[in-house]
Amino acid sequence: MGAKQADTPDARRRAMFWQIVDDYSLIGIFIVLFAVLSATVQYFFSWDNIVGLALSVSQIGMVSCTMMFCLASRDFDLSVGSTVAFAGVCCAIVSNATGSVALGIAASLVAGALIGFINGVVIAKLNINALITTLATMEIVRGLAFITSQGQAVGVTSEAFFTLGSAELFGLPVPVWVTLACFVVFGILLNKTIYGRNTLAIGGNPDAARLAGVSVDWVRIAIFLIQGLVAALAGIILASRMTSGQPNAGEGFELNVISACVLGGVSLMGGRASISGVLVGVLIMGTVQNAMSLMNIDAFYQYLVRGTILLIAVLVDQLKNRRQSR
Template sequence: MTQTVRKILLGDQGLLVLFALAFVIVSLTVPNFLTERNMLGLLQSVVTVGVVACTMMFCLAGRDFDLSVGSNVAFTGMVAVMASNATGSITLGILVALVAGAAVGLFNGFVIAKFRINALITTLATMQIVRGLALISSDGRAVGIQDPNFYQISLSKIAGVPTPIWILMILFLVFGFILTRTVFGKNTLAIGGNPEAARLAGVDVDRMRIAIFTLQGVTCAIAGILLASRITSGQPNAATGLELSVISACVLGGVSLAGGRATMTGVIIGVMIMGIAENVMNLLNIQAFYQYVVRGVILLLAVLLDNLRTLASSRAKG
């Protein structure tokens, strides 16, 4: 019986069970949690983490990290606002931001794949470089949005649901499909499971890594544009610490730090767990100082769960 319970808790269905239990407990004990206003607010609050997690899942599944995502989100948000202000075109501003985000991701992937520099060190360096570029371009100050229509990206609604939430759901569906139903997704998991075996099987590992990091840059740009619209300005210090929240959400959702294992359903649950934890603390008026402690504890628990899953998987294979 104990073995069965352990297997359920460490499996994909276990994560769903734990999430359902936590949701029910919070709904019954925290005032105003289940209101429509709070639910929409909760979903909007996880948009940035959720969008970036879509491709961080691929990075982790392929045995890589990207610590530059927070800086890239801030940088591309700045680029979108500055380019829109300079050209008078929101569409052009968005396109420039997407290109800028992709360029950062492409740079990361190229350095990691071609120069064989550890992803942790490479993205740690670009985290500093890109954040510096955001600060330099704005002289360390927030850049206000001149065209009020830019606000509508986050304020507009479709069928009563804010547009950013629809964008997040579409990205979940798209990247979930890519992971499970395409050669790209299967190759990513193969690289994470055993890079050398994947190479011998004909997978172009270098090209895959470059593509994954480029995609990561594009989703950072999408998150940056949505965030800039929501906070009504380009903020060079925005999204500080985002990388830890995204990695925590992915690992909580069953993405293995050792590579080779990932599910979009798990990532969605991981993102929601992170969002609910923060939402509950806000509803209970818990000071922001304590929220840092809770995020750190969640990260440690996520890594512990990952270790237990890896150990259980090894024993099952053995």
């Protein structure tokens, strides 16, 4: 009787309303924000600024695609900022030593994948908490970046290296195209493949996923390995844009990435993720940052605004989880 009463037309309408809010509210917020800033902030709606905005969020966008999988599986990775820095330094050093940019890029990608693989094995096989593991890895990898570079920026002698970060294709910088490709590829992985379904299943209930035949440990390891690989790619591109590998690059990067994912509706409790939501989350974070810079708002206040946005995103995530658990 209680079930029949709960399944009333009013209840269905309320459920439909909240579903629409969940699906489209973030897109609506971004459209309103973009329109208001275009009308009120000088130069915001110029083509050069829009391209600059897309370029500024390109590295965060790349890594957000893979952080989405970490969060959706109830894990997260605090080592991505350090991996970005180490990959840039590694690429610069190997490129200079061998005279081959290709070898430098390959070495950095292998190093990033290895960092991710180690994270995954320690977390999945040794059952060490992801927070502690990646916090330790963050410090270790950052230390390696400073040791290998002797605490100095490592310039690259090959002009070909700079092309990756500065070249344009159809009017847009190459890093922007790489980011768009990441969103397409990982969107397909999330929505159209067994890998994506298994990730969400693990985040929803890892014990049930294991009983259903999902190789939970190896899926988690694969998630972290891919995370390290993409973080290394972002580090290579960032080093190309900065014309050197810098050991202090990417500081605070992991928090920006996690903020964009949570703002985009990826649940910290696992089991829920949307590639379109992550894209909008990245754009909102970048748009706010870009507008504050154009308005010459002091950097101290920019920290305050970013922190407030993250707090609001976490509160909204908690409200969604409570509503869905009723």
